[in-house]
Amino acid sequence: MIAVPAVDLREGACVQLVGGNYAAERVRWPDPVAVAERWRGLGFRQLHLVDLDRATERGDHRAVIAAIASLEGIAVQVGGGLRSEEAIGEVLDWGAGTAVVGTRAVEDPDWLEIVAQRWAGRIVVAADVRGCKVVTRGWAESSGIAIEDLLGRLEDLPLAGVLVTAVHAEGRLAGPDLELTATAVAATRHPIQASGGITTRDDLEHLQRRGAAKAIVGMALYTGRLDGPQAAKEFGA
Numbered sequence: 001m002i003a004v005p006a007v008d009l010r011e012g013a014c015v016q017l018v019g020g021n022y023a024a025e026r027v028r029w030p031d032p033v034a035v036a037e038r039w040r041g042l043g044f045r046q047l048h049l050v051d052l053d054r055a056t057e058r059g060d061h062r063a064v065i066a067a068i069a070s071l072e073g074i075a076v077q078v079g080g081g082l083r084s085e086e087a088i089g090e091v092l093d094w095g096a097g098t099a100v101v102g103t104r105a106v107e108d109p110d111w112l113e114i115v116a117q118r119w120a121g122r123i124v125v126a127a128d129v130r131g132c133k134v135v136t137r138g139w140a141e142s143s144g145i146a147i148e149d150l151l152g153r154l155e156d157l158p159l160a161g162v163l164v165t166a167v168h169a170e171g172r173l174a175g176p177d178l179e180l181t182a183t184a185v186a187a188t189r190h191p192i193q194a195s196g197g198i199t200t201r202d203d204l205e206h207l208q209r210r211g212a213a214k215a216i217v218g219m220a221l222y223t224g225r226l227d228g229p230q231a232a233k234e235f236g237a
Helices: 032-042 062-069 085-094 103-107 109-118 147-154 178-187 201-209 219-223 228-235
Strands: 002-010 013-018 021-029 046-051 075-079 098-101 123-130 133-136 141-146 161-166 192-195 214-217
Touching: 002 021, 002 032, 002 062, 002 228, 013 032, 013 219, 021 032, 021 219, 032 046, 032 062, 032 228, 046 062, 062 075, 062 085, 075 123, 085 098, 085 109, 098 103, 103 109, 103 123, 109 123, 123 147, 133 147, 141 147, 147 161, 147 178, 161 178, 161 214, 178 192, 178 201, 201 214, 201 228
Parallel strands: 002 046, 002 214, 046 075, 075 098, 098 123, 123 161, 161 192, 192 214
Antiparallel strands: 002 013, 013 021, 123 133, 133 141
């Protein structure tokens, strides 16, 4: 399993939110490119970029994402508001290895099939989960779809993976939803990326044992609860 630092972009800064709540911003670092370079310097070789402003139609971070995607020695996946073929093509042209699609992928299966076939092996579907239901539109609305049902719908698509975020655990530093991760791994052939609540090295080990292919780590790295150099050494390759 690979640990991947999250770089969440808001108003030109790198931030971390508690529970996906925009009113509960706990971390703000002013230079996202420097943040990306910091994680690369520690030994991480992948980054997970999310444009929170684009996801909520408040703006975008095109220049920042392009700058980070152009850094040598690190691969990036980019998500947040990618709801058109043009938007997906744009971030991939900037140098992102994969594009993460969420809201429209959940709401429009026909569109998802088109983009998955067009960019085979380069699309990750974001399944943001609160409780047991998938949520969309910046975690603000419930789709009413159970995670197992969504994963079943994705089985025949040539995806790079599925990112399962436990929104109810996000940013709370109380540990990941291991049951959710195990359920997702058992329900699909696609590699599962786990996110939400990861705090310690033991959390990473537990996720690895449950079959996660990647663990997206945010708040714990930014607050120092997780030893970055150790995590990079053990899980960063």
